[in-house]
Amino acid sequence: MFGLQICLRRLRQRLTNGPWRYDSWMHLYRGASWSAGATHKSRDSSDERAWPNACDVLVVGGGAVGSSVAYHLKERAREDLSVIVVEQDSTYKTASTVLSLGNIREQFSVAENIQLSMYSRRFLRQVPELLSVEGSDPVDVQFTPQGYLFVTHEEGLKQMQENFKLQTSLGAKVEWLWSRQLQQRFPWLRLGKVVAGIIGDYGNEGFFDPWALLMGLRRKAEWLGARYLDGRVTDLIHRQQATPATGHTPPRILTTAQITVRSGEKRDIQFSTLVVAAGAWSGALGRMAGLGCGTGFLATPIPVEPRKRNIFCVHAPHGPWKDCPIFNDYTGLYFRPDRSGQLYIIGMSPSEDKEPPADDLQVDYQFFDTDMWPILAERVPAFENLKVRSAWAGFYDYNTLDQNLIVGFHPVYKNMCLATGFSGHGIQQSPAVGRAVMEYILDGKSHSINLERFGFDRILANQPIKEMMVM
Ligand SMILES: Cc1cc2nc3c(=O)[nH]c(=O)nc-3n(C[C@H](O)[C@H](O)[C@H](O)COP(=O)(O)OP(=O)(O)OC[C@H]3O[C@@H](n4cnc5c(N)ncnc54)[C@H](O)[C@@H]3O)c2cc1C
Incomplete structure (x- = not known):
């Protein structure tokens, strides 16, 4: 050696x-x-070497x-x-990679996480050059700009203000919205206990194709x-x-x-x-x-252990909302439109006491009915008539600490x-x-x-x- x-x-x-x-x-x-x-020297891994x-x-x-x-x-x-x-x-x-949503954001509460995503976003933008291979088509990761909207209730307000301060200090393009501004900008939201939110820049956040x-x-x-x-x-x-x-x-x-x-x-x-x-x-x-x-x-x-997470793809007849960001509720529920803008992709992590066994990737439809749908319908009345079109489950690479x-x-x-x-x-x-x-x-x-x-x-x-x- x-x-x-x-x-x-x-x-x-x-x-x-x-x-x-x-x-x-x-x-x-x-x-x-x-x-x-x-x-x-060879450039082919599937060879007979x-x-x-x-x-x-x-x-x-x-x-x-x-x-x-x-x-x-x-x-x-x-x-x-x-x-x-x-x-x-x-x-x-x-693999989690191919089962993930491919969302990317600048909105984190820890500085390094913001910096990591900022580099990754720049990388994604340059993928056609960086990952180019002679004689092959350029890679298209289909980066779709879409701002994240995080909303909070009173209890989370102080934390959200701290997050906002940190994000802006690191150069993240984020905007603070009080509930009145939220309502004006996203009239399809029923705010309930929501008091404020942060919306990210549509150019800097979004989603891409992980595969x-x-x-x-x-x-x-x-x-x-x-x-x-x-x-x-x-x-x-x-x-x-x-x-x-x-x-x-x-x-x-x-x-x-x-x-x-x-x-x-x-x-x-x-x-x-x-x-x-x-x-x-x-x-x-x-x-x-x-x-x-x-x-x-x-x-x-x-x-690090596998933790099962379900993703549901739904059609909501009274949508779509053209300006729908990647929405993140203080309850942990999140959704975003798909690339066509016709369907919505929805997820939520269960609370610790409801963690399902991670021995298979069967979708838990009951979790959608009992835990997710009530929050969805409450926050966005137009989701009351949604239909689940498809669903899948994947493993989070979950750091238990x-x-x-x-x-x-x-x-x-x-x-x-x-x-x-x-x-x-x-x-x-x-x-x-x-x-x-x-x-x-x-x-x-x-x-x-x-x-x-x-x-x-x-x-x-x-x-x-x-x-x-x-x-
Ligand atoms: C439903 C869902 C939604 C997600 N959404 C997002 C999102 O929007 N944005 C985001 O940033 N992240 C998201 N994630 C998380 C993200 O997908 C993972 O954090 C990321 O893909 C981890 O990549 P990885 O390469 O470490 O793991 P993986 O993609 O799981 O790759 C690990 C590989 O290791 C191989 N392997 C394991 N053990 C061995 C062994 N002993 N020998 C040989 N090979 C082995 C596996 O086969 C696997 O292919 C999501 C995850 C899930 C499940």
């Missing part, structure tokens, strides 16, 4: 063009070189986050870094030389370091992933860095490394970089988080946006960063 260390060092020198920093995990690498097979036995970076999960990581790494490091993405289901039928983004990222990452493998990571092998790390848990290095392929055969890949981008299944991946099963720091799991991303290197597993736990706002953060992980791996820290607070240390310290605007 020593050869690899030198290779990464040279790469960093080239990339930073000057003196570069060593971070703690770099010093841990000593051993055999595995440069063989480290560069990928031999199963690789080693790589520099192994990304577990080829959804939007994993693919964004692969794209950003290869875009910057090119042939100097070998990147393999392992994806257990290349149809992506249960197109995923395919665009994946295609470009592969074109740049990243290799995608069909298979499921079923075990992670580590070795322990002699020197003590933070606290009393000695540091560890993950060395090898065991991958089970469709035939049931098990194959190993060694790596220098592992990226956890397994979405809702990240907690399960962590358990393969003993996280949540050991003592000391190892007693703390990656606190604070419903926010976890990003950066693990304090014990020094070469395990996390990119998970987005809990309902991950598709919009995927471009920015891919860049952040690239910076962690190549530069030792995320410098474009400082994401230090979002590392695993807050999980160990049990210090949530509460995002007040999660849906």
Whole structure:
């Protein structure tokens, strides 16, 4: 592995063009070189090349986050870094990415979340150039500008005012509306206890096609030389370091992933860095490394699990409302028009005590009838006559501590970089988080946006960063 260390060092020198920093995990690498097979000249991952036995970076999960990581790494490091993405289901039928709504907003209560979305929005606008591949049609993520409207009752007013202050201080284009202004602008709303709202700029917020983004990222990452493998990571092998790390848990290095392929055969890949981008299944991946099963720091799991969320697509005969924003009620209910403007897409997270089991993706129509429809009909009388046309369910990659991303290197597993736990706002953060992980791996820290607070240390310290605007 020593050869690899030198290779990464040279790469960093080239990339930073000057003196570069060593971070703690770099010093841990000593051993055999595995440069063989480290560069990928072919641009086709579905080829007959031999199963690789080693790589520099192994990304577990080829959804939007994993693919964004692969794209950003290869875009910057090119042939100097070998990147393999392992994806257990290349149809992506249960991946959160393809089941998400693809909404993007600047309205958050935590500064980093605003900054992440701002970068992602710029990225989405530039997708045709950034993700272009010679000889192929440009990617069209169908970005549809549509402002978000968040409304609050009296109890949430102070928080909303703080959010507004933060958003404007960071350059978000948002407008404050008191109830009278809300009523004038959106006469189809029945305000009830609503006292105020914030509306976002129609150019800066909106929605896009997550599948197109995923395919665009994946295609470009592969074109740049990243290799995608069909298979499921079923075990992670580590070795322990002699020197003590933070606290009393000695540091560890993950060395090898065991991958089970469709035939049931098990194959190993060694790596220098592992990226956890397994979405809702990240907690399960962590358990393969003993996280949540050991003592000391190892007693703390990656606190990410699947949580089922239902989305309903309805026709409301007395709509559509041309000016309908992406509406977010203080009860947690949200809706927006679809691209045709004829149908409305509606969702709501259940309260903690009503969380359904996450063992299947069956739609819970009863939840719509008992919990969502009464709020809908109350807030928008024209929804009284709606008809549900279709519905689907997907898994949130739910961070049980604070419903926010976890990003950066693990304090014990020094070469395990996390990119998970987005809990309902991950598709919009995927471009920015891919860049952040690239910076962690190549530069030792995320410098474009400082994401230090979002590392695993807050999980160990049990210090949530509460995002007040999660849906
Ligand atoms: C109904 C719904 C609506 C949403 N709406 C929005 C929205 O409007 N805006 C927004 O920003 N976000 C939204 N989200 C959240 C967003 O979809 C996710 O946060 C985001 O897609 C996470 O991307 P990911 O790549 O981490 O996860 P995924 O897309 O789930 O990808 C993870 C991949 O890892 C693979 N994997 C897991 N374990 C292994 C293993 N052991 N070996 C190999 N592969 C493995 C899986 O097969 C999967 O493909 C929504 C989510 C849902 C469910």
